[in-house]
Amino acid sequence: MSTTVTTAPLRLRPLEEQPASAGRRKRGLIYVRVSKARDDMISPELQVGHALALARSENIDVIADPIMDLGESGRQFEERRIEDIKQMARDNQFDVLILWIWSRFGRNLRESLQHLDALMDYGVEVRAAKEDFDGKTTIGRFAIAQMLNIAELESNQKADSWRDTLLALTKAADHEAVGLSARMSRYGKPSVAAVDRVG
Numbered sequence: 001m002s003t004t005v006t007t008a009p010l011r012l013r014p015l016e017e018q019p020a021s022a023g024r025r026k027r028g029l030i031y032v033r034v035s036k037a038r039d040d041m042i043s044p045e046l047q048v049g050h051a052l053a054l055a056r057s058e059n060i061d062v063i064a065d066p067i068m069d070l071g072e073s074g075r076q077f078e079e080r081r082i083e084d085i086k087q088m089a090r091d092n093q094f095d096v097l098i099l100w101i102w103s104r105f106g107r108n109l110r111e112s113l114q115h116l117d118a119l120m121d122y123g124v125e126v127r128a129a130k131e132d133f134d135g136k137t138t139i140g141r142f143a144i145a146q147m148l149n150i151a152e153l154e155s156n157q158k159a160d161s162w163r164d165t166l167l168a169l170t171k172a173a174d175h176e177a178v179g180l181s182a183r184m185s186r187y188g189k190p191s192v193a194a195v196d197r198v199g
Contacts, residue, residue, distance in 0.1 A: 025059055025060065025061050026058070026059075026060045026061070026095040026096050026125075027060070027061050027062075027063045027093070027094045027095045027096070028051075028055045028060035028061060028062045028063065028094060028095070028096045028097075028098050029062070029063060029064060029066075029067065029085065029088065029093075029094040029096070029097050029098065030047075030048060030051040030052070030055075030062060030066035030067070030097075030098045030099075031066065031067050031068075031069075031081075031085060031097055031098070031099055031104065031105070032044050032047045032048060032051075032066050032067070032068045032069070032070075032100070032104065033068070033069040033070075033072055033074060033080070033104045033105070034047075034069075034070055034071070034072075035071070035072070035073055035074065036071055044066075044068060044070065046100065047066075047099075047100035047104060048066050050100050050129035050130055051066070051098040051099065051100060051129050053129065054098055054127060054129040054132065055096075055098060058096075058127075060095075060096050060098070062098075063093065063094055064094075067081050067084065067085060068081075069081055073107070074103060074104070074105070074106045074107035074108070074151065074155065075106075075107050075108050075152075075155055076108070077106065077108070077111055077115065082115055085097065085119070086115070086118055086119060086122070089118075089119050089122035089123070089124045090122055092122075092123070094124065095123070095124060095125060096124065096125045096126070096127055097119060097124055097125070097126045097127070098127050098128075098129060099126070099127070099128045099129065100128065100129055100130060101128050101129075101130045101131050101147070102128045102131050102144060102147035102148050102151060103147070103148075103150075103151035103154070104128075105126070105128075105148070106148065106151065107148075107151045107152050107154070107155035108152060108155075109145070109148050109149050109151075109152045112148045112151075113145065113148065116135075116144075120135070128144075128147070131143075131147050133147075
Protein backbone atom coordinates (compact mmCIF):
# COMPACT_ATOMS: atom_id res chain seq x y z
CA MET A 1 0.00 0.00 0.00
CA SER A 2 1.50 3.31 -1.06
CA THR A 3 1.16 6.46 0.99
CA THR A 4 0.94 9.90 -0.49
CA VAL A 5 2.91 12.61 1.24
CA THR A 6 1.39 16.06 0.90
CA THR A 7 3.61 19.04 1.60
CA ALA A 8 1.86 21.84 3.44
CA PRO A 9 2.01 25.32 1.89
CA LEU A 10 5.02 27.21 3.20
CA ARG A 11 2.84 29.69 5.10
CA LEU A 12 1.58 26.75 7.20
CA ARG A 13 4.97 25.19 7.92
CA PRO A 14 6.94 25.66 11.16
CA LEU A 15 9.44 28.52 11.38
CA GLU A 16 12.47 26.22 11.14
CA GLU A 17 11.38 25.19 7.63
CA GLN A 18 11.22 28.77 6.36
CA PRO A 19 14.03 29.86 4.01
CA ALA A 20 16.41 32.54 5.27
CA SER A 21 18.43 35.22 3.49
CA ALA A 22 21.33 35.11 5.91
CA GLY A 23 24.43 37.26 5.56
CA ARG A 24 23.01 40.01 3.35
CA ARG A 25 20.38 42.73 3.32
CA LYS A 26 17.04 41.67 1.93
CA ARG A 27 16.08 42.82 -1.56
CA GLY A 28 12.61 44.29 -1.85
CA LEU A 29 10.09 44.75 -4.64
CA ILE A 30 7.05 47.02 -4.32
CA TYR A 31 3.69 46.03 -5.80
CA VAL A 32 0.93 48.60 -6.36
CA ARG A 33 -2.64 48.02 -7.53
CA VAL A 34 -5.60 50.35 -7.98
CA SER A 35 -8.93 49.34 -9.43
CA LYS A 36 -9.54 52.48 -11.48
CA ALA A 37 -6.73 54.42 -13.14
CA ARG A 38 -7.41 58.17 -13.19
CA ASP A 39 -5.22 61.20 -13.89
CA ASP A 40 -5.86 62.66 -10.43
CA MET A 41 -5.54 59.49 -8.36
CA ILE A 42 -3.19 59.60 -5.41
CA SER A 43 -3.37 55.97 -4.44
CA PRO A 44 -0.22 54.74 -6.28
CA GLU A 45 1.96 57.44 -4.70
CA LEU A 46 0.40 56.73 -1.31
CA GLN A 47 1.08 53.00 -1.66
CA VAL A 48 4.67 53.52 -2.80
CA GLY A 49 5.35 55.99 0.00
CA HIS A 50 4.22 53.57 2.71
CA ALA A 51 6.08 50.67 1.09
CA LEU A 52 9.31 52.70 0.93
CA ALA A 53 8.89 53.69 4.58
CA LEU A 54 8.62 50.01 5.55
CA ALA A 55 11.67 49.16 3.43
CA ARG A 56 13.73 51.91 5.11
CA SER A 57 12.68 50.90 8.60
CA GLU A 58 13.53 47.23 7.95
CA ASN A 59 16.79 47.89 6.00
CA ILE A 60 15.34 46.36 2.84
CA ASP A 61 16.98 47.45 -0.43
CA VAL A 62 14.31 48.17 -3.07
CA ILE A 63 15.83 46.71 -6.24
CA ALA A 64 13.53 48.06 -8.99
CA ASP A 65 10.77 50.51 -9.80
CA PRO A 66 7.41 49.49 -8.32
CA ILE A 67 5.40 47.00 -10.33
CA MET A 68 2.04 48.64 -10.94
CA ASP A 69 -1.32 47.27 -11.96
CA LEU A 70 -3.39 50.39 -12.59
CA GLY A 71 -7.04 49.93 -13.46
CA GLU A 72 -7.02 46.24 -12.54
CA SER A 73 -9.56 44.44 -10.37
CA GLY A 74 -8.34 42.59 -7.31
CA ARG A 75 -10.81 39.77 -8.00
CA GLN A 76 -8.98 38.50 -11.08
CA PHE A 77 -5.29 37.67 -11.54
CA GLU A 78 -5.09 36.85 -15.26
CA GLU A 79 -4.60 40.42 -16.53
CA ARG A 80 -2.30 41.49 -13.71
CA ARG A 81 1.48 41.29 -13.35
CA ILE A 82 1.46 38.69 -10.57
CA GLU A 83 2.94 36.09 -12.95
CA ASP A 84 5.81 38.51 -13.72
CA ILE A 85 6.43 38.85 -9.98
CA LYS A 86 6.37 35.07 -9.55
CA GLN A 87 8.88 34.67 -12.37
CA MET A 88 11.17 37.21 -10.69
CA ALA A 89 10.78 35.19 -7.48
CA ARG A 90 11.68 31.97 -9.30
CA ASP A 91 14.76 33.74 -10.66
CA ASN A 92 15.70 34.79 -7.09
CA GLN A 93 15.68 38.50 -7.97
CA PHE A 94 14.15 39.67 -4.68
CA ASP A 95 13.43 38.48 -1.13
CA VAL A 96 10.48 40.61 0.02
CA LEU A 97 7.36 41.73 -1.84
CA ILE A 98 6.01 44.90 -0.22
CA LEU A 99 2.36 45.95 -0.48
CA TRP A 100 0.50 48.88 1.04
CA ILE A 101 -2.37 46.80 2.47
CA TRP A 102 -3.43 43.21 1.79
CA SER A 103 -6.41 44.11 -0.40
CA ARG A 104 -3.92 45.47 -2.96
CA PHE A 105 -2.70 41.92 -3.54
CA GLY A 106 -6.16 40.55 -4.13
CA ARG A 107 -9.85 40.46 -3.31
CA ASN A 108 -10.23 36.77 -4.07
CA LEU A 109 -9.22 34.77 -1.00
CA ARG A 110 -8.62 31.40 -2.66
CA GLU A 111 -6.50 32.67 -5.55
CA SER A 112 -4.68 35.20 -3.36
CA LEU A 113 -3.58 32.45 -0.97
CA GLN A 114 -2.50 30.24 -3.89
CA HIS A 115 -0.27 33.00 -5.30
CA LEU A 116 1.09 33.86 -1.85
CA ASP A 117 1.92 30.19 -1.24
CA ALA A 118 3.77 30.07 -4.57
CA LEU A 119 5.80 33.18 -3.68
CA MET A 120 6.66 31.77 -0.26
CA ASP A 121 7.68 28.46 -1.86
CA TYR A 122 10.18 30.49 -3.92
CA GLY A 123 11.55 31.92 -0.65
CA VAL A 124 9.81 35.31 -0.88
CA GLU A 125 8.37 37.03 2.15
CA VAL A 126 5.26 39.18 1.52
CA ARG A 127 4.68 42.21 3.75
CA ALA A 128 1.94 44.85 3.88
CA ALA A 129 3.17 48.21 5.15
CA LYS A 130 -0.05 49.22 6.92
CA GLU A 131 -1.13 45.70 7.94
CA ASP A 132 2.23 44.20 8.78
CA PHE A 133 1.75 40.71 10.17
CA ASP A 134 4.57 38.21 10.44
CA GLY A 135 3.70 35.54 7.87
CA LYS A 136 6.26 33.22 9.44
CA THR A 137 4.11 32.81 12.56
CA THR A 138 0.84 30.96 13.01
CA ILE A 139 -1.06 34.03 14.20
CA GLY A 140 0.49 36.16 11.47
CA ARG A 141 -0.64 33.74 8.77
CA PHE A 142 -4.11 33.69 10.31
CA ALA A 143 -4.25 37.50 10.32
CA ILE A 144 -3.15 37.72 6.67
CA ALA A 145 -5.87 35.25 5.65
CA GLN A 146 -8.43 37.29 7.59
CA MET A 147 -7.37 40.54 5.89
CA LEU A 148 -7.71 38.87 2.48
CA ASN A 149 -11.07 37.45 3.53
CA ILE A 150 -12.25 40.93 4.54
CA ALA A 151 -11.01 42.30 1.19
CA GLU A 152 -13.13 39.72 -0.64
CA LEU A 153 -16.11 40.47 1.60
CA GLU A 154 -15.87 44.20 0.81
CA SER A 155 -15.68 43.44 -2.91
CA ASN A 156 -18.70 41.13 -2.71
CA GLN A 157 -20.69 43.75 -0.79
CA LYS A 158 -19.92 46.38 -3.43
CA ALA A 159 -21.00 43.97 -6.16
CA ASP A 160 -24.24 43.25 -4.27
CA SER A 161 -24.90 46.97 -3.89
CA TRP A 162 -24.35 47.63 -7.61
CA ARG A 163 -26.59 44.70 -8.53
CA ASP A 164 -29.38 45.96 -6.26
CA THR A 165 -29.02 49.51 -7.65
CA LEU A 166 -29.19 48.31 -11.26
CA LEU A 167 -32.21 46.13 -10.45
CA ALA A 168 -33.99 49.08 -8.83
CA LEU A 169 -33.20 51.33 -11.81
CA THR A 170 -34.45 48.69 -14.26
CA LYS A 171 -37.70 48.28 -12.31
CA ALA A 172 -38.16 52.06 -12.18
CA ALA A 173 -37.55 52.34 -15.94
CA ASP A 174 -39.99 49.50 -16.65
CA HIS A 175 -42.62 51.13 -14.40
CA GLU A 176 -42.13 54.44 -16.23
CA ALA A 177 -42.47 52.69 -19.59
CA VAL A 178 -45.80 51.10 -18.53
CA GLY A 179 -47.09 54.48 -17.35
CA LEU A 180 -46.01 56.18 -20.58
CA SER A 181 -47.65 53.46 -22.66
CA ALA A 182 -50.91 53.86 -20.77
CA ARG A 183 -50.86 57.67 -21.17
CA MET A 184 -50.12 57.43 -24.88
CA SER A 185 -52.87 54.86 -25.53
CA ARG A 186 -55.46 57.24 -23.99
CA TYR A 187 -54.77 59.54 -26.93
CA GLY A 188 -54.81 56.73 -29.48
CA LYS A 189 -51.01 56.73 -29.86
CA PRO A 190 -49.58 53.59 -28.25
CA SER A 191 -45.89 53.68 -27.59
CA VAL A 192 -44.34 50.71 -29.39
CA ALA A 193 -41.02 51.21 -27.60
CA ALA A 194 -42.71 51.21 -24.22
CA VAL A 195 -44.84 48.17 -25.04
CA ASP A 196 -41.74 46.32 -26.35
CA ARG A 197 -39.81 47.17 -23.22
CA VAL A 198 -42.38 45.71 -20.82
CA GLY A 199 -43.54 42.88 -23.10
